[in-house]
Amino acid sequence: MSEVTYLEAIREALFEEMDRDQNVFCLGEDIGAYGGAFKVTEGLMAKYGAERVIDTPISEAAIIGAAAGAAHMGMRPVCEMQFIDFISTGYDILTNYVATARYRAMLPCPMVVRGPSGGYVRGGPFHSQNPEAAFLHTPGLKMVYPATASDAKGLLKSAIRDEDCVLYFEHKYLYRRIKEELPGGDHLTPIGKARVAREGNDISIITYAATVWKALEAAEQVEKEDGVSVEVLDLRTLLPMDDEAIVGTVKKTNRVLIVHEDTRTGGIAGEITARINESAFEWLDAPILRVTAADVPLPYSPPLEDYVLPQTSDIVVALRRLAAY
Amino acid sequence: MARSTAAASKPTKLTPAGQSGDLSRAQRLELYYYMRLTRSLEERLVNLYRQTKVVGGLFRSLGQEADAVGSAYALDRSKGDVLSPLIRNLGSMLVQGAKPTEIIKQYMAKGDSPTRGRELNIHYGDLVRGFIGQISHLGDMVPVMAGVTLSFKMRKQDRVGLVYVGDGATSTGAFHEGINFAAVQRCPLVVIVENNGYAYSTPLSNQTAARQLVDKAIGYGVVGERADGNDVIATYEVTKRAVDRARGGGGVTLIELMTYRRKGHAEHDNQSYVPAGEIDRWAAENDPIDRYIKRLLDEDFEESELASIDARVTEEIDIATDEAEASPMPDPRDALIGIYADPPALSPLWFREGIKSAVDVHERPSSWGTHDV
Numbered sequence: 001m002s003e004v005t006y007l008e009a010i011r012e013a014l015f016e017e018m019d020r021d022q023n024v025f026c027l028g029e030d031i032g033a034y035g036g037a038f039k040v041t042e043g044l045m046a047k048y049g050a051e052r053v054i055d056t057p058i059s060e061a062a063i064i065g066a067a068a069g070a071a072h073m074g075m076r077p078v079c080e081m082q083f084i085d086f087i088s089t090g091y092d093i094l095t096n097y098v099a100t101a102r103y104r105a106m107l108p109c110p111m112v113v114r115g116p117s118g119g120y121v122r123g124g125p126f127h128s129q130n131p132e133a134a135f136l137h138t139p140g141l142k143m144v145y146p147a148t149a150s151d152a153k154g155l156l157k158s159a160i161r162d163e164d165c166v167l168y169f170e171h172k173y174l175y176r177r178i179k180e181e182l183p184g185g186d187h188l189t190p191i192g193k194a195r196v197a198r199e200g201n202d203i204s205i206i207t208y209a210a211t212v213w214k215a216l217e218a219a220e221q222v223e224k225e226d227g228v229s230v231e232v233l234d235l236r237t238l239l240p241m242d243d244e245a246i247v248g249t250v251k252k253t254n255r256v257l258i259v260h261e262d263t264r265t266g267g268i269a270g271e272i273t274a275r276i277n278e279s280a281f282e283w284l285d286a287p288i289l290r291v292t293a294a295d296v297p298l299p300y301s302p303p304l305e306d307y308v309l310p311q312t313s314d315i316v317v318a319l320r321r322l323a324a325y
Numbered sequence: 326m327a328r329s330t331a332a333a334s335k336p337t338k339l340t341p342a343g344q345s346g347d348l349s350r351a352q353r354l355e356l357y358y359y360m361r362l363t364r365s366l367e368e369r370l371v372n373l374y375r376q377t378k379v380v381g382g383l384f385r386s387l388g389q390e391a392d393a394v395g396s397a398y399a400l401d402r403s404k405g406d407v408l409s410p411l412i413r414n415l416g417s418m419l420v421q422g423a424k425p426t427e428i429i430k431q432y433m434a435k436g437d438s439p440t441r442g443r444e445l446n447i448h449y450g451d452l453v454r455g456f457i458g459q460i461s462h463l464g465d466m467v468p469v470m471a472g473v474t475l476s477f478k479m480r481k482q483d484r485v486g487l488v489y490v491g492d493g494a495t496s497t498g499a500f501h502e503g504i505n506f507a508a509v510q511r512c513p514l515v516v517i518v519e520n521n522g523y524a525y526s527t528p529l530s531n532q533t534a535a536r537q538l539v540d541k542a543i544g545y546g547v548v549g550e551r552a553d554g555n556d557v558i559a560t561y562e563v564t565k566r567a568v569d570r571a572r573g574g575g576g577v578t579l580i581e582l583m584t585y586r587r588k589g590h591a592e593h594d595n596q597s598y599v600p601a602g603e604i605d606r607w608a609a610e611n612d613p614i615d616r617y618i619k620r621l622l623d624e625d626f627e628e629s630e631l632a633s634i635d636a637r638v639t640e641e642i643d644i645a646t647d648e649a650e651a652s653p654m655p656d657p658r659d660a661l662i663g664i665y666a667d668p669p670a671l672s673p674l675w676f677r678e679g680i681k682s683a684v685d686v687h688e689r690p691s692s693w694g695t696h697d698v
Binding site: 025051052054056057059060061062063064065066067068069070071072073074075077092093096097100102103104105106107108139140142162163164240278 | 440443444448449450452457458460461462465467468469470471472473474475476477479498499502503505506507509510663664665666667668675
């Protein structure tokens with residue numbers, strides 16, 4: 001089998017799920033004839049027609065709201081946000097309507113909202129965002145954020161089959177930069193399960209999405225230069241969080257670094273820190289550290305963006321501080 | 326400057342009601358039944374509210390019963406049509422099969438209410454009977470119903486959807502996005518703008534510079550009609566045309582129904598913002614039930630027929646009240662069930678482990694301004 005990029009893996013998942021289930025359909029801006037801003041949905045309309053691959057007006061609230069209505073009736077909509085930054089214009093209907101539907105009204109809302117996320121691409125403040133922290137606080141939603149092509153495919157297929165609304169963040173820096181041979185058959189990655197991306201004994205890095213790769217680079221470097229053995233836990237699912245895997249790696253290494261590309265204050269690292277504090281405090285040999293973006297809107301110019309976002313060298317600095325504690 | 330918002334007092338542009346030739350004698354009585362049931366049920370809820378048995382606020386549709394009942398009556402329940410009501414459309418839910426006992430249990434926050442005590446008032450639905458509960462964020466149900474009706478179109482089902490918004494909701498982004506989306510997709514959707522003159526305390530003149538709300542239809546490229554919402558037959562007929570159009574593939578219709586909100590936003594609202602005399606004038610001159618009774622008696626109906634419906638309504642509401650009052654409150658721990666399909670329930674927080682309820686005696690200081698359960 002040939003290697004498949006992260007982006008192609010997403011597309012494969014869409015084709016396979018639309019083949020498998022007539023109720024699956026896609027809707028979003030420019031996803032049909034044009035194939036989407038990043039060509040993720042290229043070829044879908046040619047195969048499934050304009051009825052199942054709907055080019056919509058520029059209306060994120062309508063895309064998400066209409067998906068919810070169709071989902072109530074048994075459809076399985078997959079919404080594309082052209083850039084995930086624009087999910088904020090659908091925030092009301094996602095958090096107030098979709099997320100509460102099952103609880104307040106026993107209305108099922110099996111739907112996916114997916115979109116290109118993240119920085120390191122010189123996209124500026126409105127084409128680089130990581131919106132997960134805004135939705136972490138919303139009971140009723142699930143969130144996944146794959147780091148590998150295999151998980152990109154497996155998590156999207158699982159998200160489409162999930163009975164609730166799943167926000168599926170796909171990192172645009174990874175779209176065409178990583179590839180691998182995918183598992184054959186009906187490949188599903190379970191929602192709610194983290195993955196040990198690298199085994200280690202001395203320090204744990206808990207991270208997800210693009211910074212998994214930076215964490216792996218940093219781990220290699222400190223292993224080689226310092227002889228420190230670093231474990232990297234790729235969360236894959238952000239909501240519900242895999243507490244068992246998090247506590248498991250804490251108990252194994254007793255030192256924890258949390259890395260995310262999103263801004264620092266109110267970011268997911270704070271929540272993970274609180275959970276470890278409540279359930280594994282006595283297993284810690286050092287304070288939990290965070291490497292994150294600075295609390296600024298993400299700037300465009302390369303020297304500025306590079307300065308704001310977490311880099312491999314930042315992770316190395318933090319690992320050395322933890323090792324020396 | 327008099328802030329008269331009573332646009333419906335100048336009904337020159339309204340489509341006149343026909344002779345409702347396609348409604349049988351039994352159906353015309355049924356329209357009366359649903360209007361009377363709406364009003365009497367809300368009056369019973371007021372009694373329960375004053376006895377502090379209603380936990381939250383109480384919302385009335387006094388004077389607007391005709392527009393909710395007449396429009397919903399134009400749907401075809403045998404075909405599986407679906408509507409989404411707004412807070413003053415209790416009547417539309419009753420037409421779709423909502424039961425008085427469900428409504429009272431909802432208001433009383435009972436454990437066996439349709440939402441098991443999770444949501445308030447008439448915020449509930451039932452896909453089998455064809456109504457979907459609203460949320461408080463106005464306009465949001467328009468995109469949702471666009472999606473419901475999109476599914477009808479995709480599956481080539483012979484079904485129609487109807488969504489109610491008020492005059493205030495036409496100012497929201499969700500309304501605009503939803504009706505535009507539905508119009509582009511030619512969804513079989515009827516959008517009813519119930520113009521009752523006020524959004525909470527805000528008169529229409531502060532809501533929009535549009536001369537009339539039906540004008541918005543032009544901008545969306547959909548058919549627009551405007552009718553007298555206090556005439557149940559006119560309301561039925563204008564909606565029936567729109568439903569037939571939607572079912573025939575003609576897409577979205579925007580209907581502006583002219584009516585008047587005679588009570589405040591909710592029961593607590595003293596309506597200090599309403600010009601003197603306005604409410605009394607509507608009550609005396611343009612009550613939808615009075616008008617319909619006159620119409621029925623002018624035709625070949627007997628007062629005794631209407632009186633027997635009134636008696637039936639009272640009996641049904643009495644039975645429903647007894648049942649709702651006897652219903653249990655929810656088990657506190659039910660609060661953790663059903664946020665997701667999987668996992669089916671959350672675990673209690675550590676400080677609630679082994680604890681049955683949060684407090685033995687429900688405490689709520691009177692200074693909060695709300696009454697206790």
